[in-house]
Amino acid sequence: MEKTLTKSLVAVGNRSPEPLFAMSQSVVSNDKYWRWGDDNLMPTALSLMSRRSTTHRRIINDKADYIAGKGFSYDEQQPLLRALVARANGEGDTLRSVVCRLAFDKALMGNAFMEVVTDEQHSFLSFYHQDASRCRLSRNGEHLILHHDWSRFTEQEARTLPLYPRFEKMEDGSLRSVVHYKEYEPMFSHYGVPKYIAGMGVSAIAYKTDCWNISRLDNSFQLSGVMMLDASIDNEAEAERIVQAAERRFAGNPGQVMFVVREGQENDNSRFIPVESRNEGDWSELHDQATSDIVIAHSWFRSLSGLDYSAGFSAERILHEYEVALNTVILAEQEELLAPVKRIIGEKLGVDASSLEIINRPPTRSKPIYMKVWEARKADGLEYDPDDEEQQAFLSQITKYNVTKIG
Numbered sequence: 140m141e142k143t144l145t146k147s148l149v150a151v152g153n154r155s156p157e158p159l160f161a162m163s164q165s166v167v168s169n170d171k172y173w174r175w176g177d178d179n180l181m182p183t184a185l186s187l188m189s190r191r192s193t194t195h196r197r198i199i200n201d202k203a204d205y206i207a208g209k210g211f212s213y214d215e216q217q218p219l220l221r222a223l224v225a226r227a228n229g230e231g232d233t234l235r236s237v238v239c240r241l242a243f244d245k246a247l248m249g250n251a252f253m254e255v256v257t258d259e260q261h262s263f264l265s266f267y268h269q270d271a272s273r274c275r276l277s278r279n280g281e282h283l284i285l286h287h288d289w290s291r292f293t294e295q296e297a298r299t300l301p302l303y304p305r306f307e308k309m310e311d312g313s314l315r316s317v318v319h320y321k322e323y324e325p326m327f328s329h330y331g332v333p334k335y336i337a338g339m340g341v342s343a344i345a346y347k348t349d350c351w352n353i354s355r356l357d358n359s360f361q362l363s364g365v366m367m368l369d370a371s372i373d374n375e376a377e378a379e380r381i382v383q384a385a386e387r388r389f390a391g392n393p394g395q396v397m398f399v400v401r402e403g404q405e406n407d408n409s410r411f412i413p414v415e416s417r418n419e420g421d422w423s424e425l426h427d428q429a430t431s432d433i434v435i436a437h438s439w440f441r442s443l444s445g446l447d448y449s450a451g452f453s454a455e456r457i458l459h460e461y462e463v464a465l466n467t468v469i470l471a472e473q474e475e476l477l478a479p480v481k482r483i484i485g486e487k488l489g490v491d492a493s494s495l496e497i498i499n500r501p502p503t504r505s506k507p508i509y510m511k512v513w514e515a516r517k518a519d520g521l522e523y524d525p526d527d528e529e530q531q532a533f534l535s536q537i538t539k540y541n542v543t544k545i546g
Contacts, residue, residue, distance in 0.1 A: 172276060195338075213496070255306075259312075443457070481495055
């Protein structure tokens with residue numbers, strides 16, 4: 140009797156094995172990997188900068204959320220596809236959460252890595268996100284090297300995975316591969332470059348202007364200047380003690396006031412000489428210009444970054460810029476992320492995944508949800524038919540229908 144193979148989607152139960160540390164591939168035999176940046180710590184620098192610049196971080200977060208969308212639509216006649224959307228791996232992650240992390244890494248570092256797990260019988264399929272900061276490419280161009288801390292790299296703690304479309308068998312019997320997404324940049328053959336590369340300098344400016352404001356707050360907006368102290372001192376240690384005591388008492392934020400100790404005379408001539416600065420306007424303009432340049436460098440839009448809300452909430456402008464972003468940035472990124480996923484699903488599960496699409500929904504609505512479809516089409520100047528049964532549905536019903544498909 141011929142044995143029938145039943146396909147499932149949960150590759151590994153809960154946390155065994157994990158996508159990185161349970162891999163049994165042999166330890167990297169040498170350190171011949173392509174460096175990511177001059178010191179091989181470019182991802183660390185990019186991550187640190189994103190944590191320090193508020194606008195820069197907001198844009199990265201928003202781009203990842205918009206690209207990941209609100210879930211997936213798919214052919215509901217495909218039960219394996221439905222199960223994969225709901226549970227993409229043994230960790231219990233949904234396919235949307237995996238795509239969202241990939242989109243975040245790609246927006247932040249210009250590179251993203253997705254691990255694919257299956258077996259020789261193709262009885263299951265799982266997708267994992269691999270933290271891009273832990274990944275480096277081997278010199279042979281066929282493997283990915285993973286390590287938890289590249290500033291303290293050791294061969295014994297490193298592991299390798301083959302790059303897609305190559306799969307290699309592990310000790311647990313699984314076949315694994317890694318899909319490498321990267322932003323194209325001339326002269327960069329191995330790693331991608333983030334789109335905002337030209338805006339790294341202005342991101343640093345925005346961070347430094349924020350630090351300047353924090354310094355002023357810490358100093359209680361006291362004027363900077365020179366404190367002249369008359370004191371009788373016998374040695375440098377005594378002078379240092381006097382300066383430190385004065386700093387604790389008067390300086391607020393050390394470094395805002397310079398102290399000069401001189402030999403005391405009959406009359407105490409200690410005094411403070413302020414150094415006035417009237418460049419607050421210049422600093423504010425510099426910060427605003429840096430913020431605008433960051434948005435431009437990201438190929439993004441101000442209203443989608445929350446920058447113009449203080450000037451008034453304009454739903455029409457937000458919707459307009461969202462439509463532009465959707466057709467110039469979001470859809471292209473979604474296609475790039477989903478194309479390998481669809482292809483792998485077809486190859487390993489034999490399932491037609493062409494119907495798998497990300498649901499996009501604008502951040503705000505210009506029409507109330509209690510309008511009927513024909514009324515909305517009429518308001519937009521489109522053809523409408525009040526007698527059409529499908530156009531009798533309320534917009535709220537369409538929204539509810541889409542929510543039921545979210546994975």
